[in-house]
Amino acid sequence: MSTSRLKVAFLVGGDTQSTRESITAVCAVAGVEPVGILLDTHQLPLKSRLRNLRRNIRREGIGYIGKRLLGVVRDWLDGIADRLVDQNEVEQLMRRAFPREAFTLPELADQIGCPLERVGNLNHSLAAERLRALGADLGVVLGTRVLKRSTFGVPPRGSINLHKGEVPRFRGLPPAFWELFEGVAEAGVTVHYVDEGLDTGTVIGAGRVKLHPRETWMSLRRKLDELGSAVLADTVARLLEGEVAGQPQPAGSWPTRTRPTAAQLREFEARVPSDGADSDLRRILKTALHLGQFYTGIWWMLRHWRTGLTGRGGIILHHRVNSRSWDALTTQTRVLAEQLVVLKRYYQVVKTTELVRCIQERRKLPDGAVAIHFDDCYRDVYQCAAPLLQAADAPGTMFIATGFIDTDRMFAHDEQKYALRFDNLRSEEVSRLARYGVEVGAHTVNHVDLGVIPAEQAHWELAESKRRLEELTGQEIRLFSFPFGKESNIRDQVRRMVREGGFDALFSAHGGGVSKDSDPYDIHRFGCNSRYRAIDLMMELEGISLHHWAQKLLRLLK
Numbered sequence: 338m339s340t341s342r343l344k345v346a347f348l349v350g351g352d353t354q355s356t357r358e359s360i361t362a363v364c365a366v367a368g369v370e371p372v373g374i375l376l377d378t379h380q381l382p383l384k385s386r387l388r389n390l391r392r393n394i395r396r397e398g399i400g401y402i403g404k405r406l407l408g409v410v411r412d413w414l415d416g417i418a419d420r421l422v423d424q425n426e427v428e429q430l431m432r433r434a435f436p437r438e439a440f441t442l443p444e445l446a447d448q449i450g451c452p453l454e455r456v457g458n459l460n461h462s463l464a465a466e467r468l469r470a471l472g473a474d475l476g477v478v479l480g481t482r483v484l485k486r487s488t489f490g491v492p493p494r495g496s497i498n499l500h501k502g503e504v505p506r507f508r509g510l511p512p513a514f515w516e517l518f519e520g521v522a523e524a525g526v527t528v529h530y531v532d533e534g535l536d537t538g539t540v541i542g543a544g545r546v547k548l549h550p551r552e553t554w555m556s557l558r559r560k561l562d563e564l565g566s567a568v569l570a571d572t573v574a575r576l577l578e579g580e581v582a583g584q585p586q587p588a589g590s591w592p593t594r595t596r597p598t599a600a601q602l603r604e605f606e607a608r609v610p611s612d613g614a615d616s617d618l619r620r621i622l623k624t625a626l627h628l629g630q631f632y633t634g635i636w637w638m639l640r641h642w643r644t645g646l647t648g649r650g651g652i653i654l655h656h657r658v659n660s661r662s663w664d665a666l667t668t669q670t671r672v673l674a675e676q677l678v679v680l681k682r683y684y685q686v687v688k689t690t691e692l693v694r695c696i697q698e699r700r701k702l703p704d705g706a707v708a709i710h711f712d713d714c715y716r717d718v719y720q721c722a723a724p725l726l727q728a729a730d731a732p733g734t735m736f737i738a739t740g741f742i743d744t745d746r747m748f749a750h751d752e753q754k755y756a757l758r759f760d761n762l763r764s765e766e767v768s769r770l771a772r773y774g775v776e777v778g779a780h781t782v783n784h785v786d787l788g789v790i791p792a793e794q795a796h797w798e799l800a801e802s803k804r805r806l807e808e809l810t811g812q813e814i815r816l817f818s819f820p821f822g823k824e825s826n827i828r829d830q831v832r833r834m835v836r837e838g839g840f841d842a843l844f845s846a847h848g849g850g851v852s853k854d855s856d857p858y859d860i861h862r863f864g865c866n867s868r869y870r871a872i873d874l875m876m877e878l879e880g881i882s883l884h885h886w887a888q889k890l891l892r893l894l895k
Contacts, residue, residue, distance in 0.1 A: 343577045346473035346492065347374045348459055350481035352442040354660065355562040359479055359499060361439075362570040364449045368577045371451040373471040374442060377481050379458035397599050404599070407617040414624040421631070422675050422871045430674050433728035460485045468492065475576065477569070478531055489531040494576070496531040497541065499569045501561040502594070503527060505586045508536040509594030513557040516548070517609050518601065523547050524557060526565040528572040530583065535593055539583035542572030549756035553612040554605075555663045556756035563661070612663050615868070623883040627872045630881055639879045640683070640705070643850075650692065650706035650851045651878045652844065652862040657715045658722040662757050666750070669867040670721045677729040679871035680707055684878070686731040689776055689816060692851065693842040696860065699853050706851075707878065709733040710844065710862060712780055712818055713748060714741035716760040723773035735770060736780035736818040736844070739805040742767060748784055767809045778816030779803050779840070787819060788826035795831050799838050815841040822846025822862070832858045850880065 345363060349356050364371050381389070393401050431440060439445035446453035452471075456464040459481055468476065468491040476489060476496030489496040501512035503525030516524040528542030544564045548557065575581045597605065615623065630636050643649040656666040658673050668676075680686050684705040695702050709726070711718045714737050726733045740746070741761045751759065770777055779802040781787070787795050799817070806814045817840040819827050824847050835843045835858060842857050849861035863877060876882040 341577070342368050342370045343494075343573070344370045344372045344472055344474045345477055345573070346372050346468055346471050346475075347477050347479060348377075348464075348468075348481055348484070348488070348496065349374060349442070349479045350377050350459075352376070353480070355565070356479050357439060357442065357445050358562065359477075359566045359569055360445060360449070362566040363477060363573050366570055366574045366577065369573060371449045372473050373451050373467070374446050374453045375459060375464055375467060376442060376453060376455050377457070377459045377464075378455045379461075400599065404617075407621065411617045411620050411624075414621060414628065417628060418624050418870060418872045422678050426678050427671065427674050430678060430725065430728055431671065434674070434724040458482075459488055462487075464488055465491055475573075476531070477573070483535055484531055486533060497528055497572070497576075498531050498536070498538070499565050500527045500529065500536050501558075501565050502536070503543070503545070504529065504536050504540065505589065505591040507594060508591060511594075511596065512561055513554055514597060514605070515594050517552060517554060517557060518597070518605050521548065524561060526561055526568050528569055529586075537586060539585050541576070541581045541583045542568050544568040551610045551754055552756040553610050553664075555612045559661050559757065613665055613868070614663075619883075623873070626883050626886070627876045630876060631872065635881065636875060636879055639881060643879065648701035648704075648706075648852055650687075650702040650708070652689075652692075652708045652710055652851055652860065653865045653874070653878075654710045654712060654846055654862040655718075655722070655865050656712055657717055657759060658711070658725075659717040659759075660721070662755070662759075663867060664755055665864075665866055666755070667866055668869075670725070672867045672870070673722060674725055674729075675871050676865075676869065676874050677725060677731055679875060680709075681729060681731065683875065686729075688732040689734040689778070689842075693816070693857065693860075695853055696851070696855050696857050697841065701853055702851065708851075710818070711735040712820075712822075712846075713784065714738045714761045714780075716762050716766065719762060719766045719770060719773075723770060723775055726775060727773040730774075732774045732776065734776040734778055734816065736778040736816070737762065737767065737802075737806060738780045738782065738784040738820070739802045740782040741784070742805075742809075764809055767806070768811070771810065771812070776816065777806055777810050777812070777814060778818060778844075779806055779814050780818050781820055784820045786821055786826055787831045788821075788828050792830060792834075796834055796838075799831075799834055799840075803838065803840075813839075815839070816844070817842070818844040818862075819846070827859065850878075 347360050363369055439448045443453050454467050456467055465488050473492045475494045476492045478496050478498040504527045507515055523545045525543060525545040527540055529540045530538035532538040546560050546564050655668050658668050658670055660670045684707045685703050687703055687706045687708055689708045692706060692708050711722060718735055743764055744761055781798040782802045785798055803814045817835050822845045827845055832843060842860055844860045844862055846862050846864060848863045851860060873882060
């Protein structure tokens, strides 16, 4: 077995999460010595941009200009909305919560002990000179422009590229799109030596992943990101040990994949599951409305009237919190951080037990009272949300379906709708939630629909979930939330069981605010995910979001 070290330089096209993950995976290989990260920072000159614009108009038609203008307006409004939250404060919160994590390439370079150099165009002489000076044995190329031999040929052992597609069939870009567009059963990643062509070099590593029936573009990209990091690290380890046998790509006429046309995108959207992201037009309307209500004082007026006079509050319901998925049940870690920053500035985050006491005693809620909830049994709440809550000094509550603890079970809604798998809580993590200021509530054993199951089964689900959580936490469990939580899932017979079973409160999930007049056995919550930017969350809490106005309009038209 070889005991030599391999000096590796990374040639990268941008500072992205997937790039940082791949670098981290390679640096974790025993015997790898990172000597530098070269970042391509070259911007296209105006002349080249105009040439590209003319080419795209010929390709797409005059409608391409309108589409680009919508994108510009969307980005401009998003920028204004982002300024409502102090991004420096968000960064500080993230670093307090996750002190060992590198959120940028400069931080990662410091962490792995090598320089980060911004070299302009990786094909210019400066990049080659810096690569020689670093003394790299091997170059690892991640998401860059097509490189010239004057750059990729500098390391004595050449350069390898991680391509998130199976070659030769899926050369080019964008990752994951064409596999879904053509309806393949599996997608792959490839590690190959860099040569003068686009993704045409000798293959030295590969991996495949099966596509889920509900696969989205975002979910498949994430799968390829994770698979790619693992395959790249394995390939580098085999290179270091001298165990790599390259496989030249088969000859044949394979098209180079490029950005899809507008017609292809429309066809794609018609038959591939959507990740639910807003269209440009809807995003523009929503952002413009929400900003207008904030800066004209409408939000301020309602905020102070509803909280100061009526004592209205709100409960925000999350499910998963992570940085790997984008769907209706997931809140990205950074989005939660932004929400916490804005909640701490404009509202008062309170414990659920405090809110329940106010309702029981018919006392006015604290001004701007907001509680933060998490349902089901997702491990990432412990890993990602709990540290953020602690760092922000904000309480939260997690309602746990106990039959999923310590298991690989999937929730039925995940199996049916989502392509990624998510880990469940471990027993020891349930007991540790209190250290982060997270209260624990029951959510049945098997995440059943209490609106339809027999009464005896419902009684067991309530009692057993309570018993198991008390065993794990050593605390009395007095809070309960309904799985599914719509009005049709909550029947009076089960509400009585909840009350008689020793629970102080029952939480639903069919929207609405909270006040001292709320029914303690039907306390309203509204679901939240990554689509709720800080400005959207503020409008939702006051009942003046675009969604609320649309619902009111529909009721008037009926």
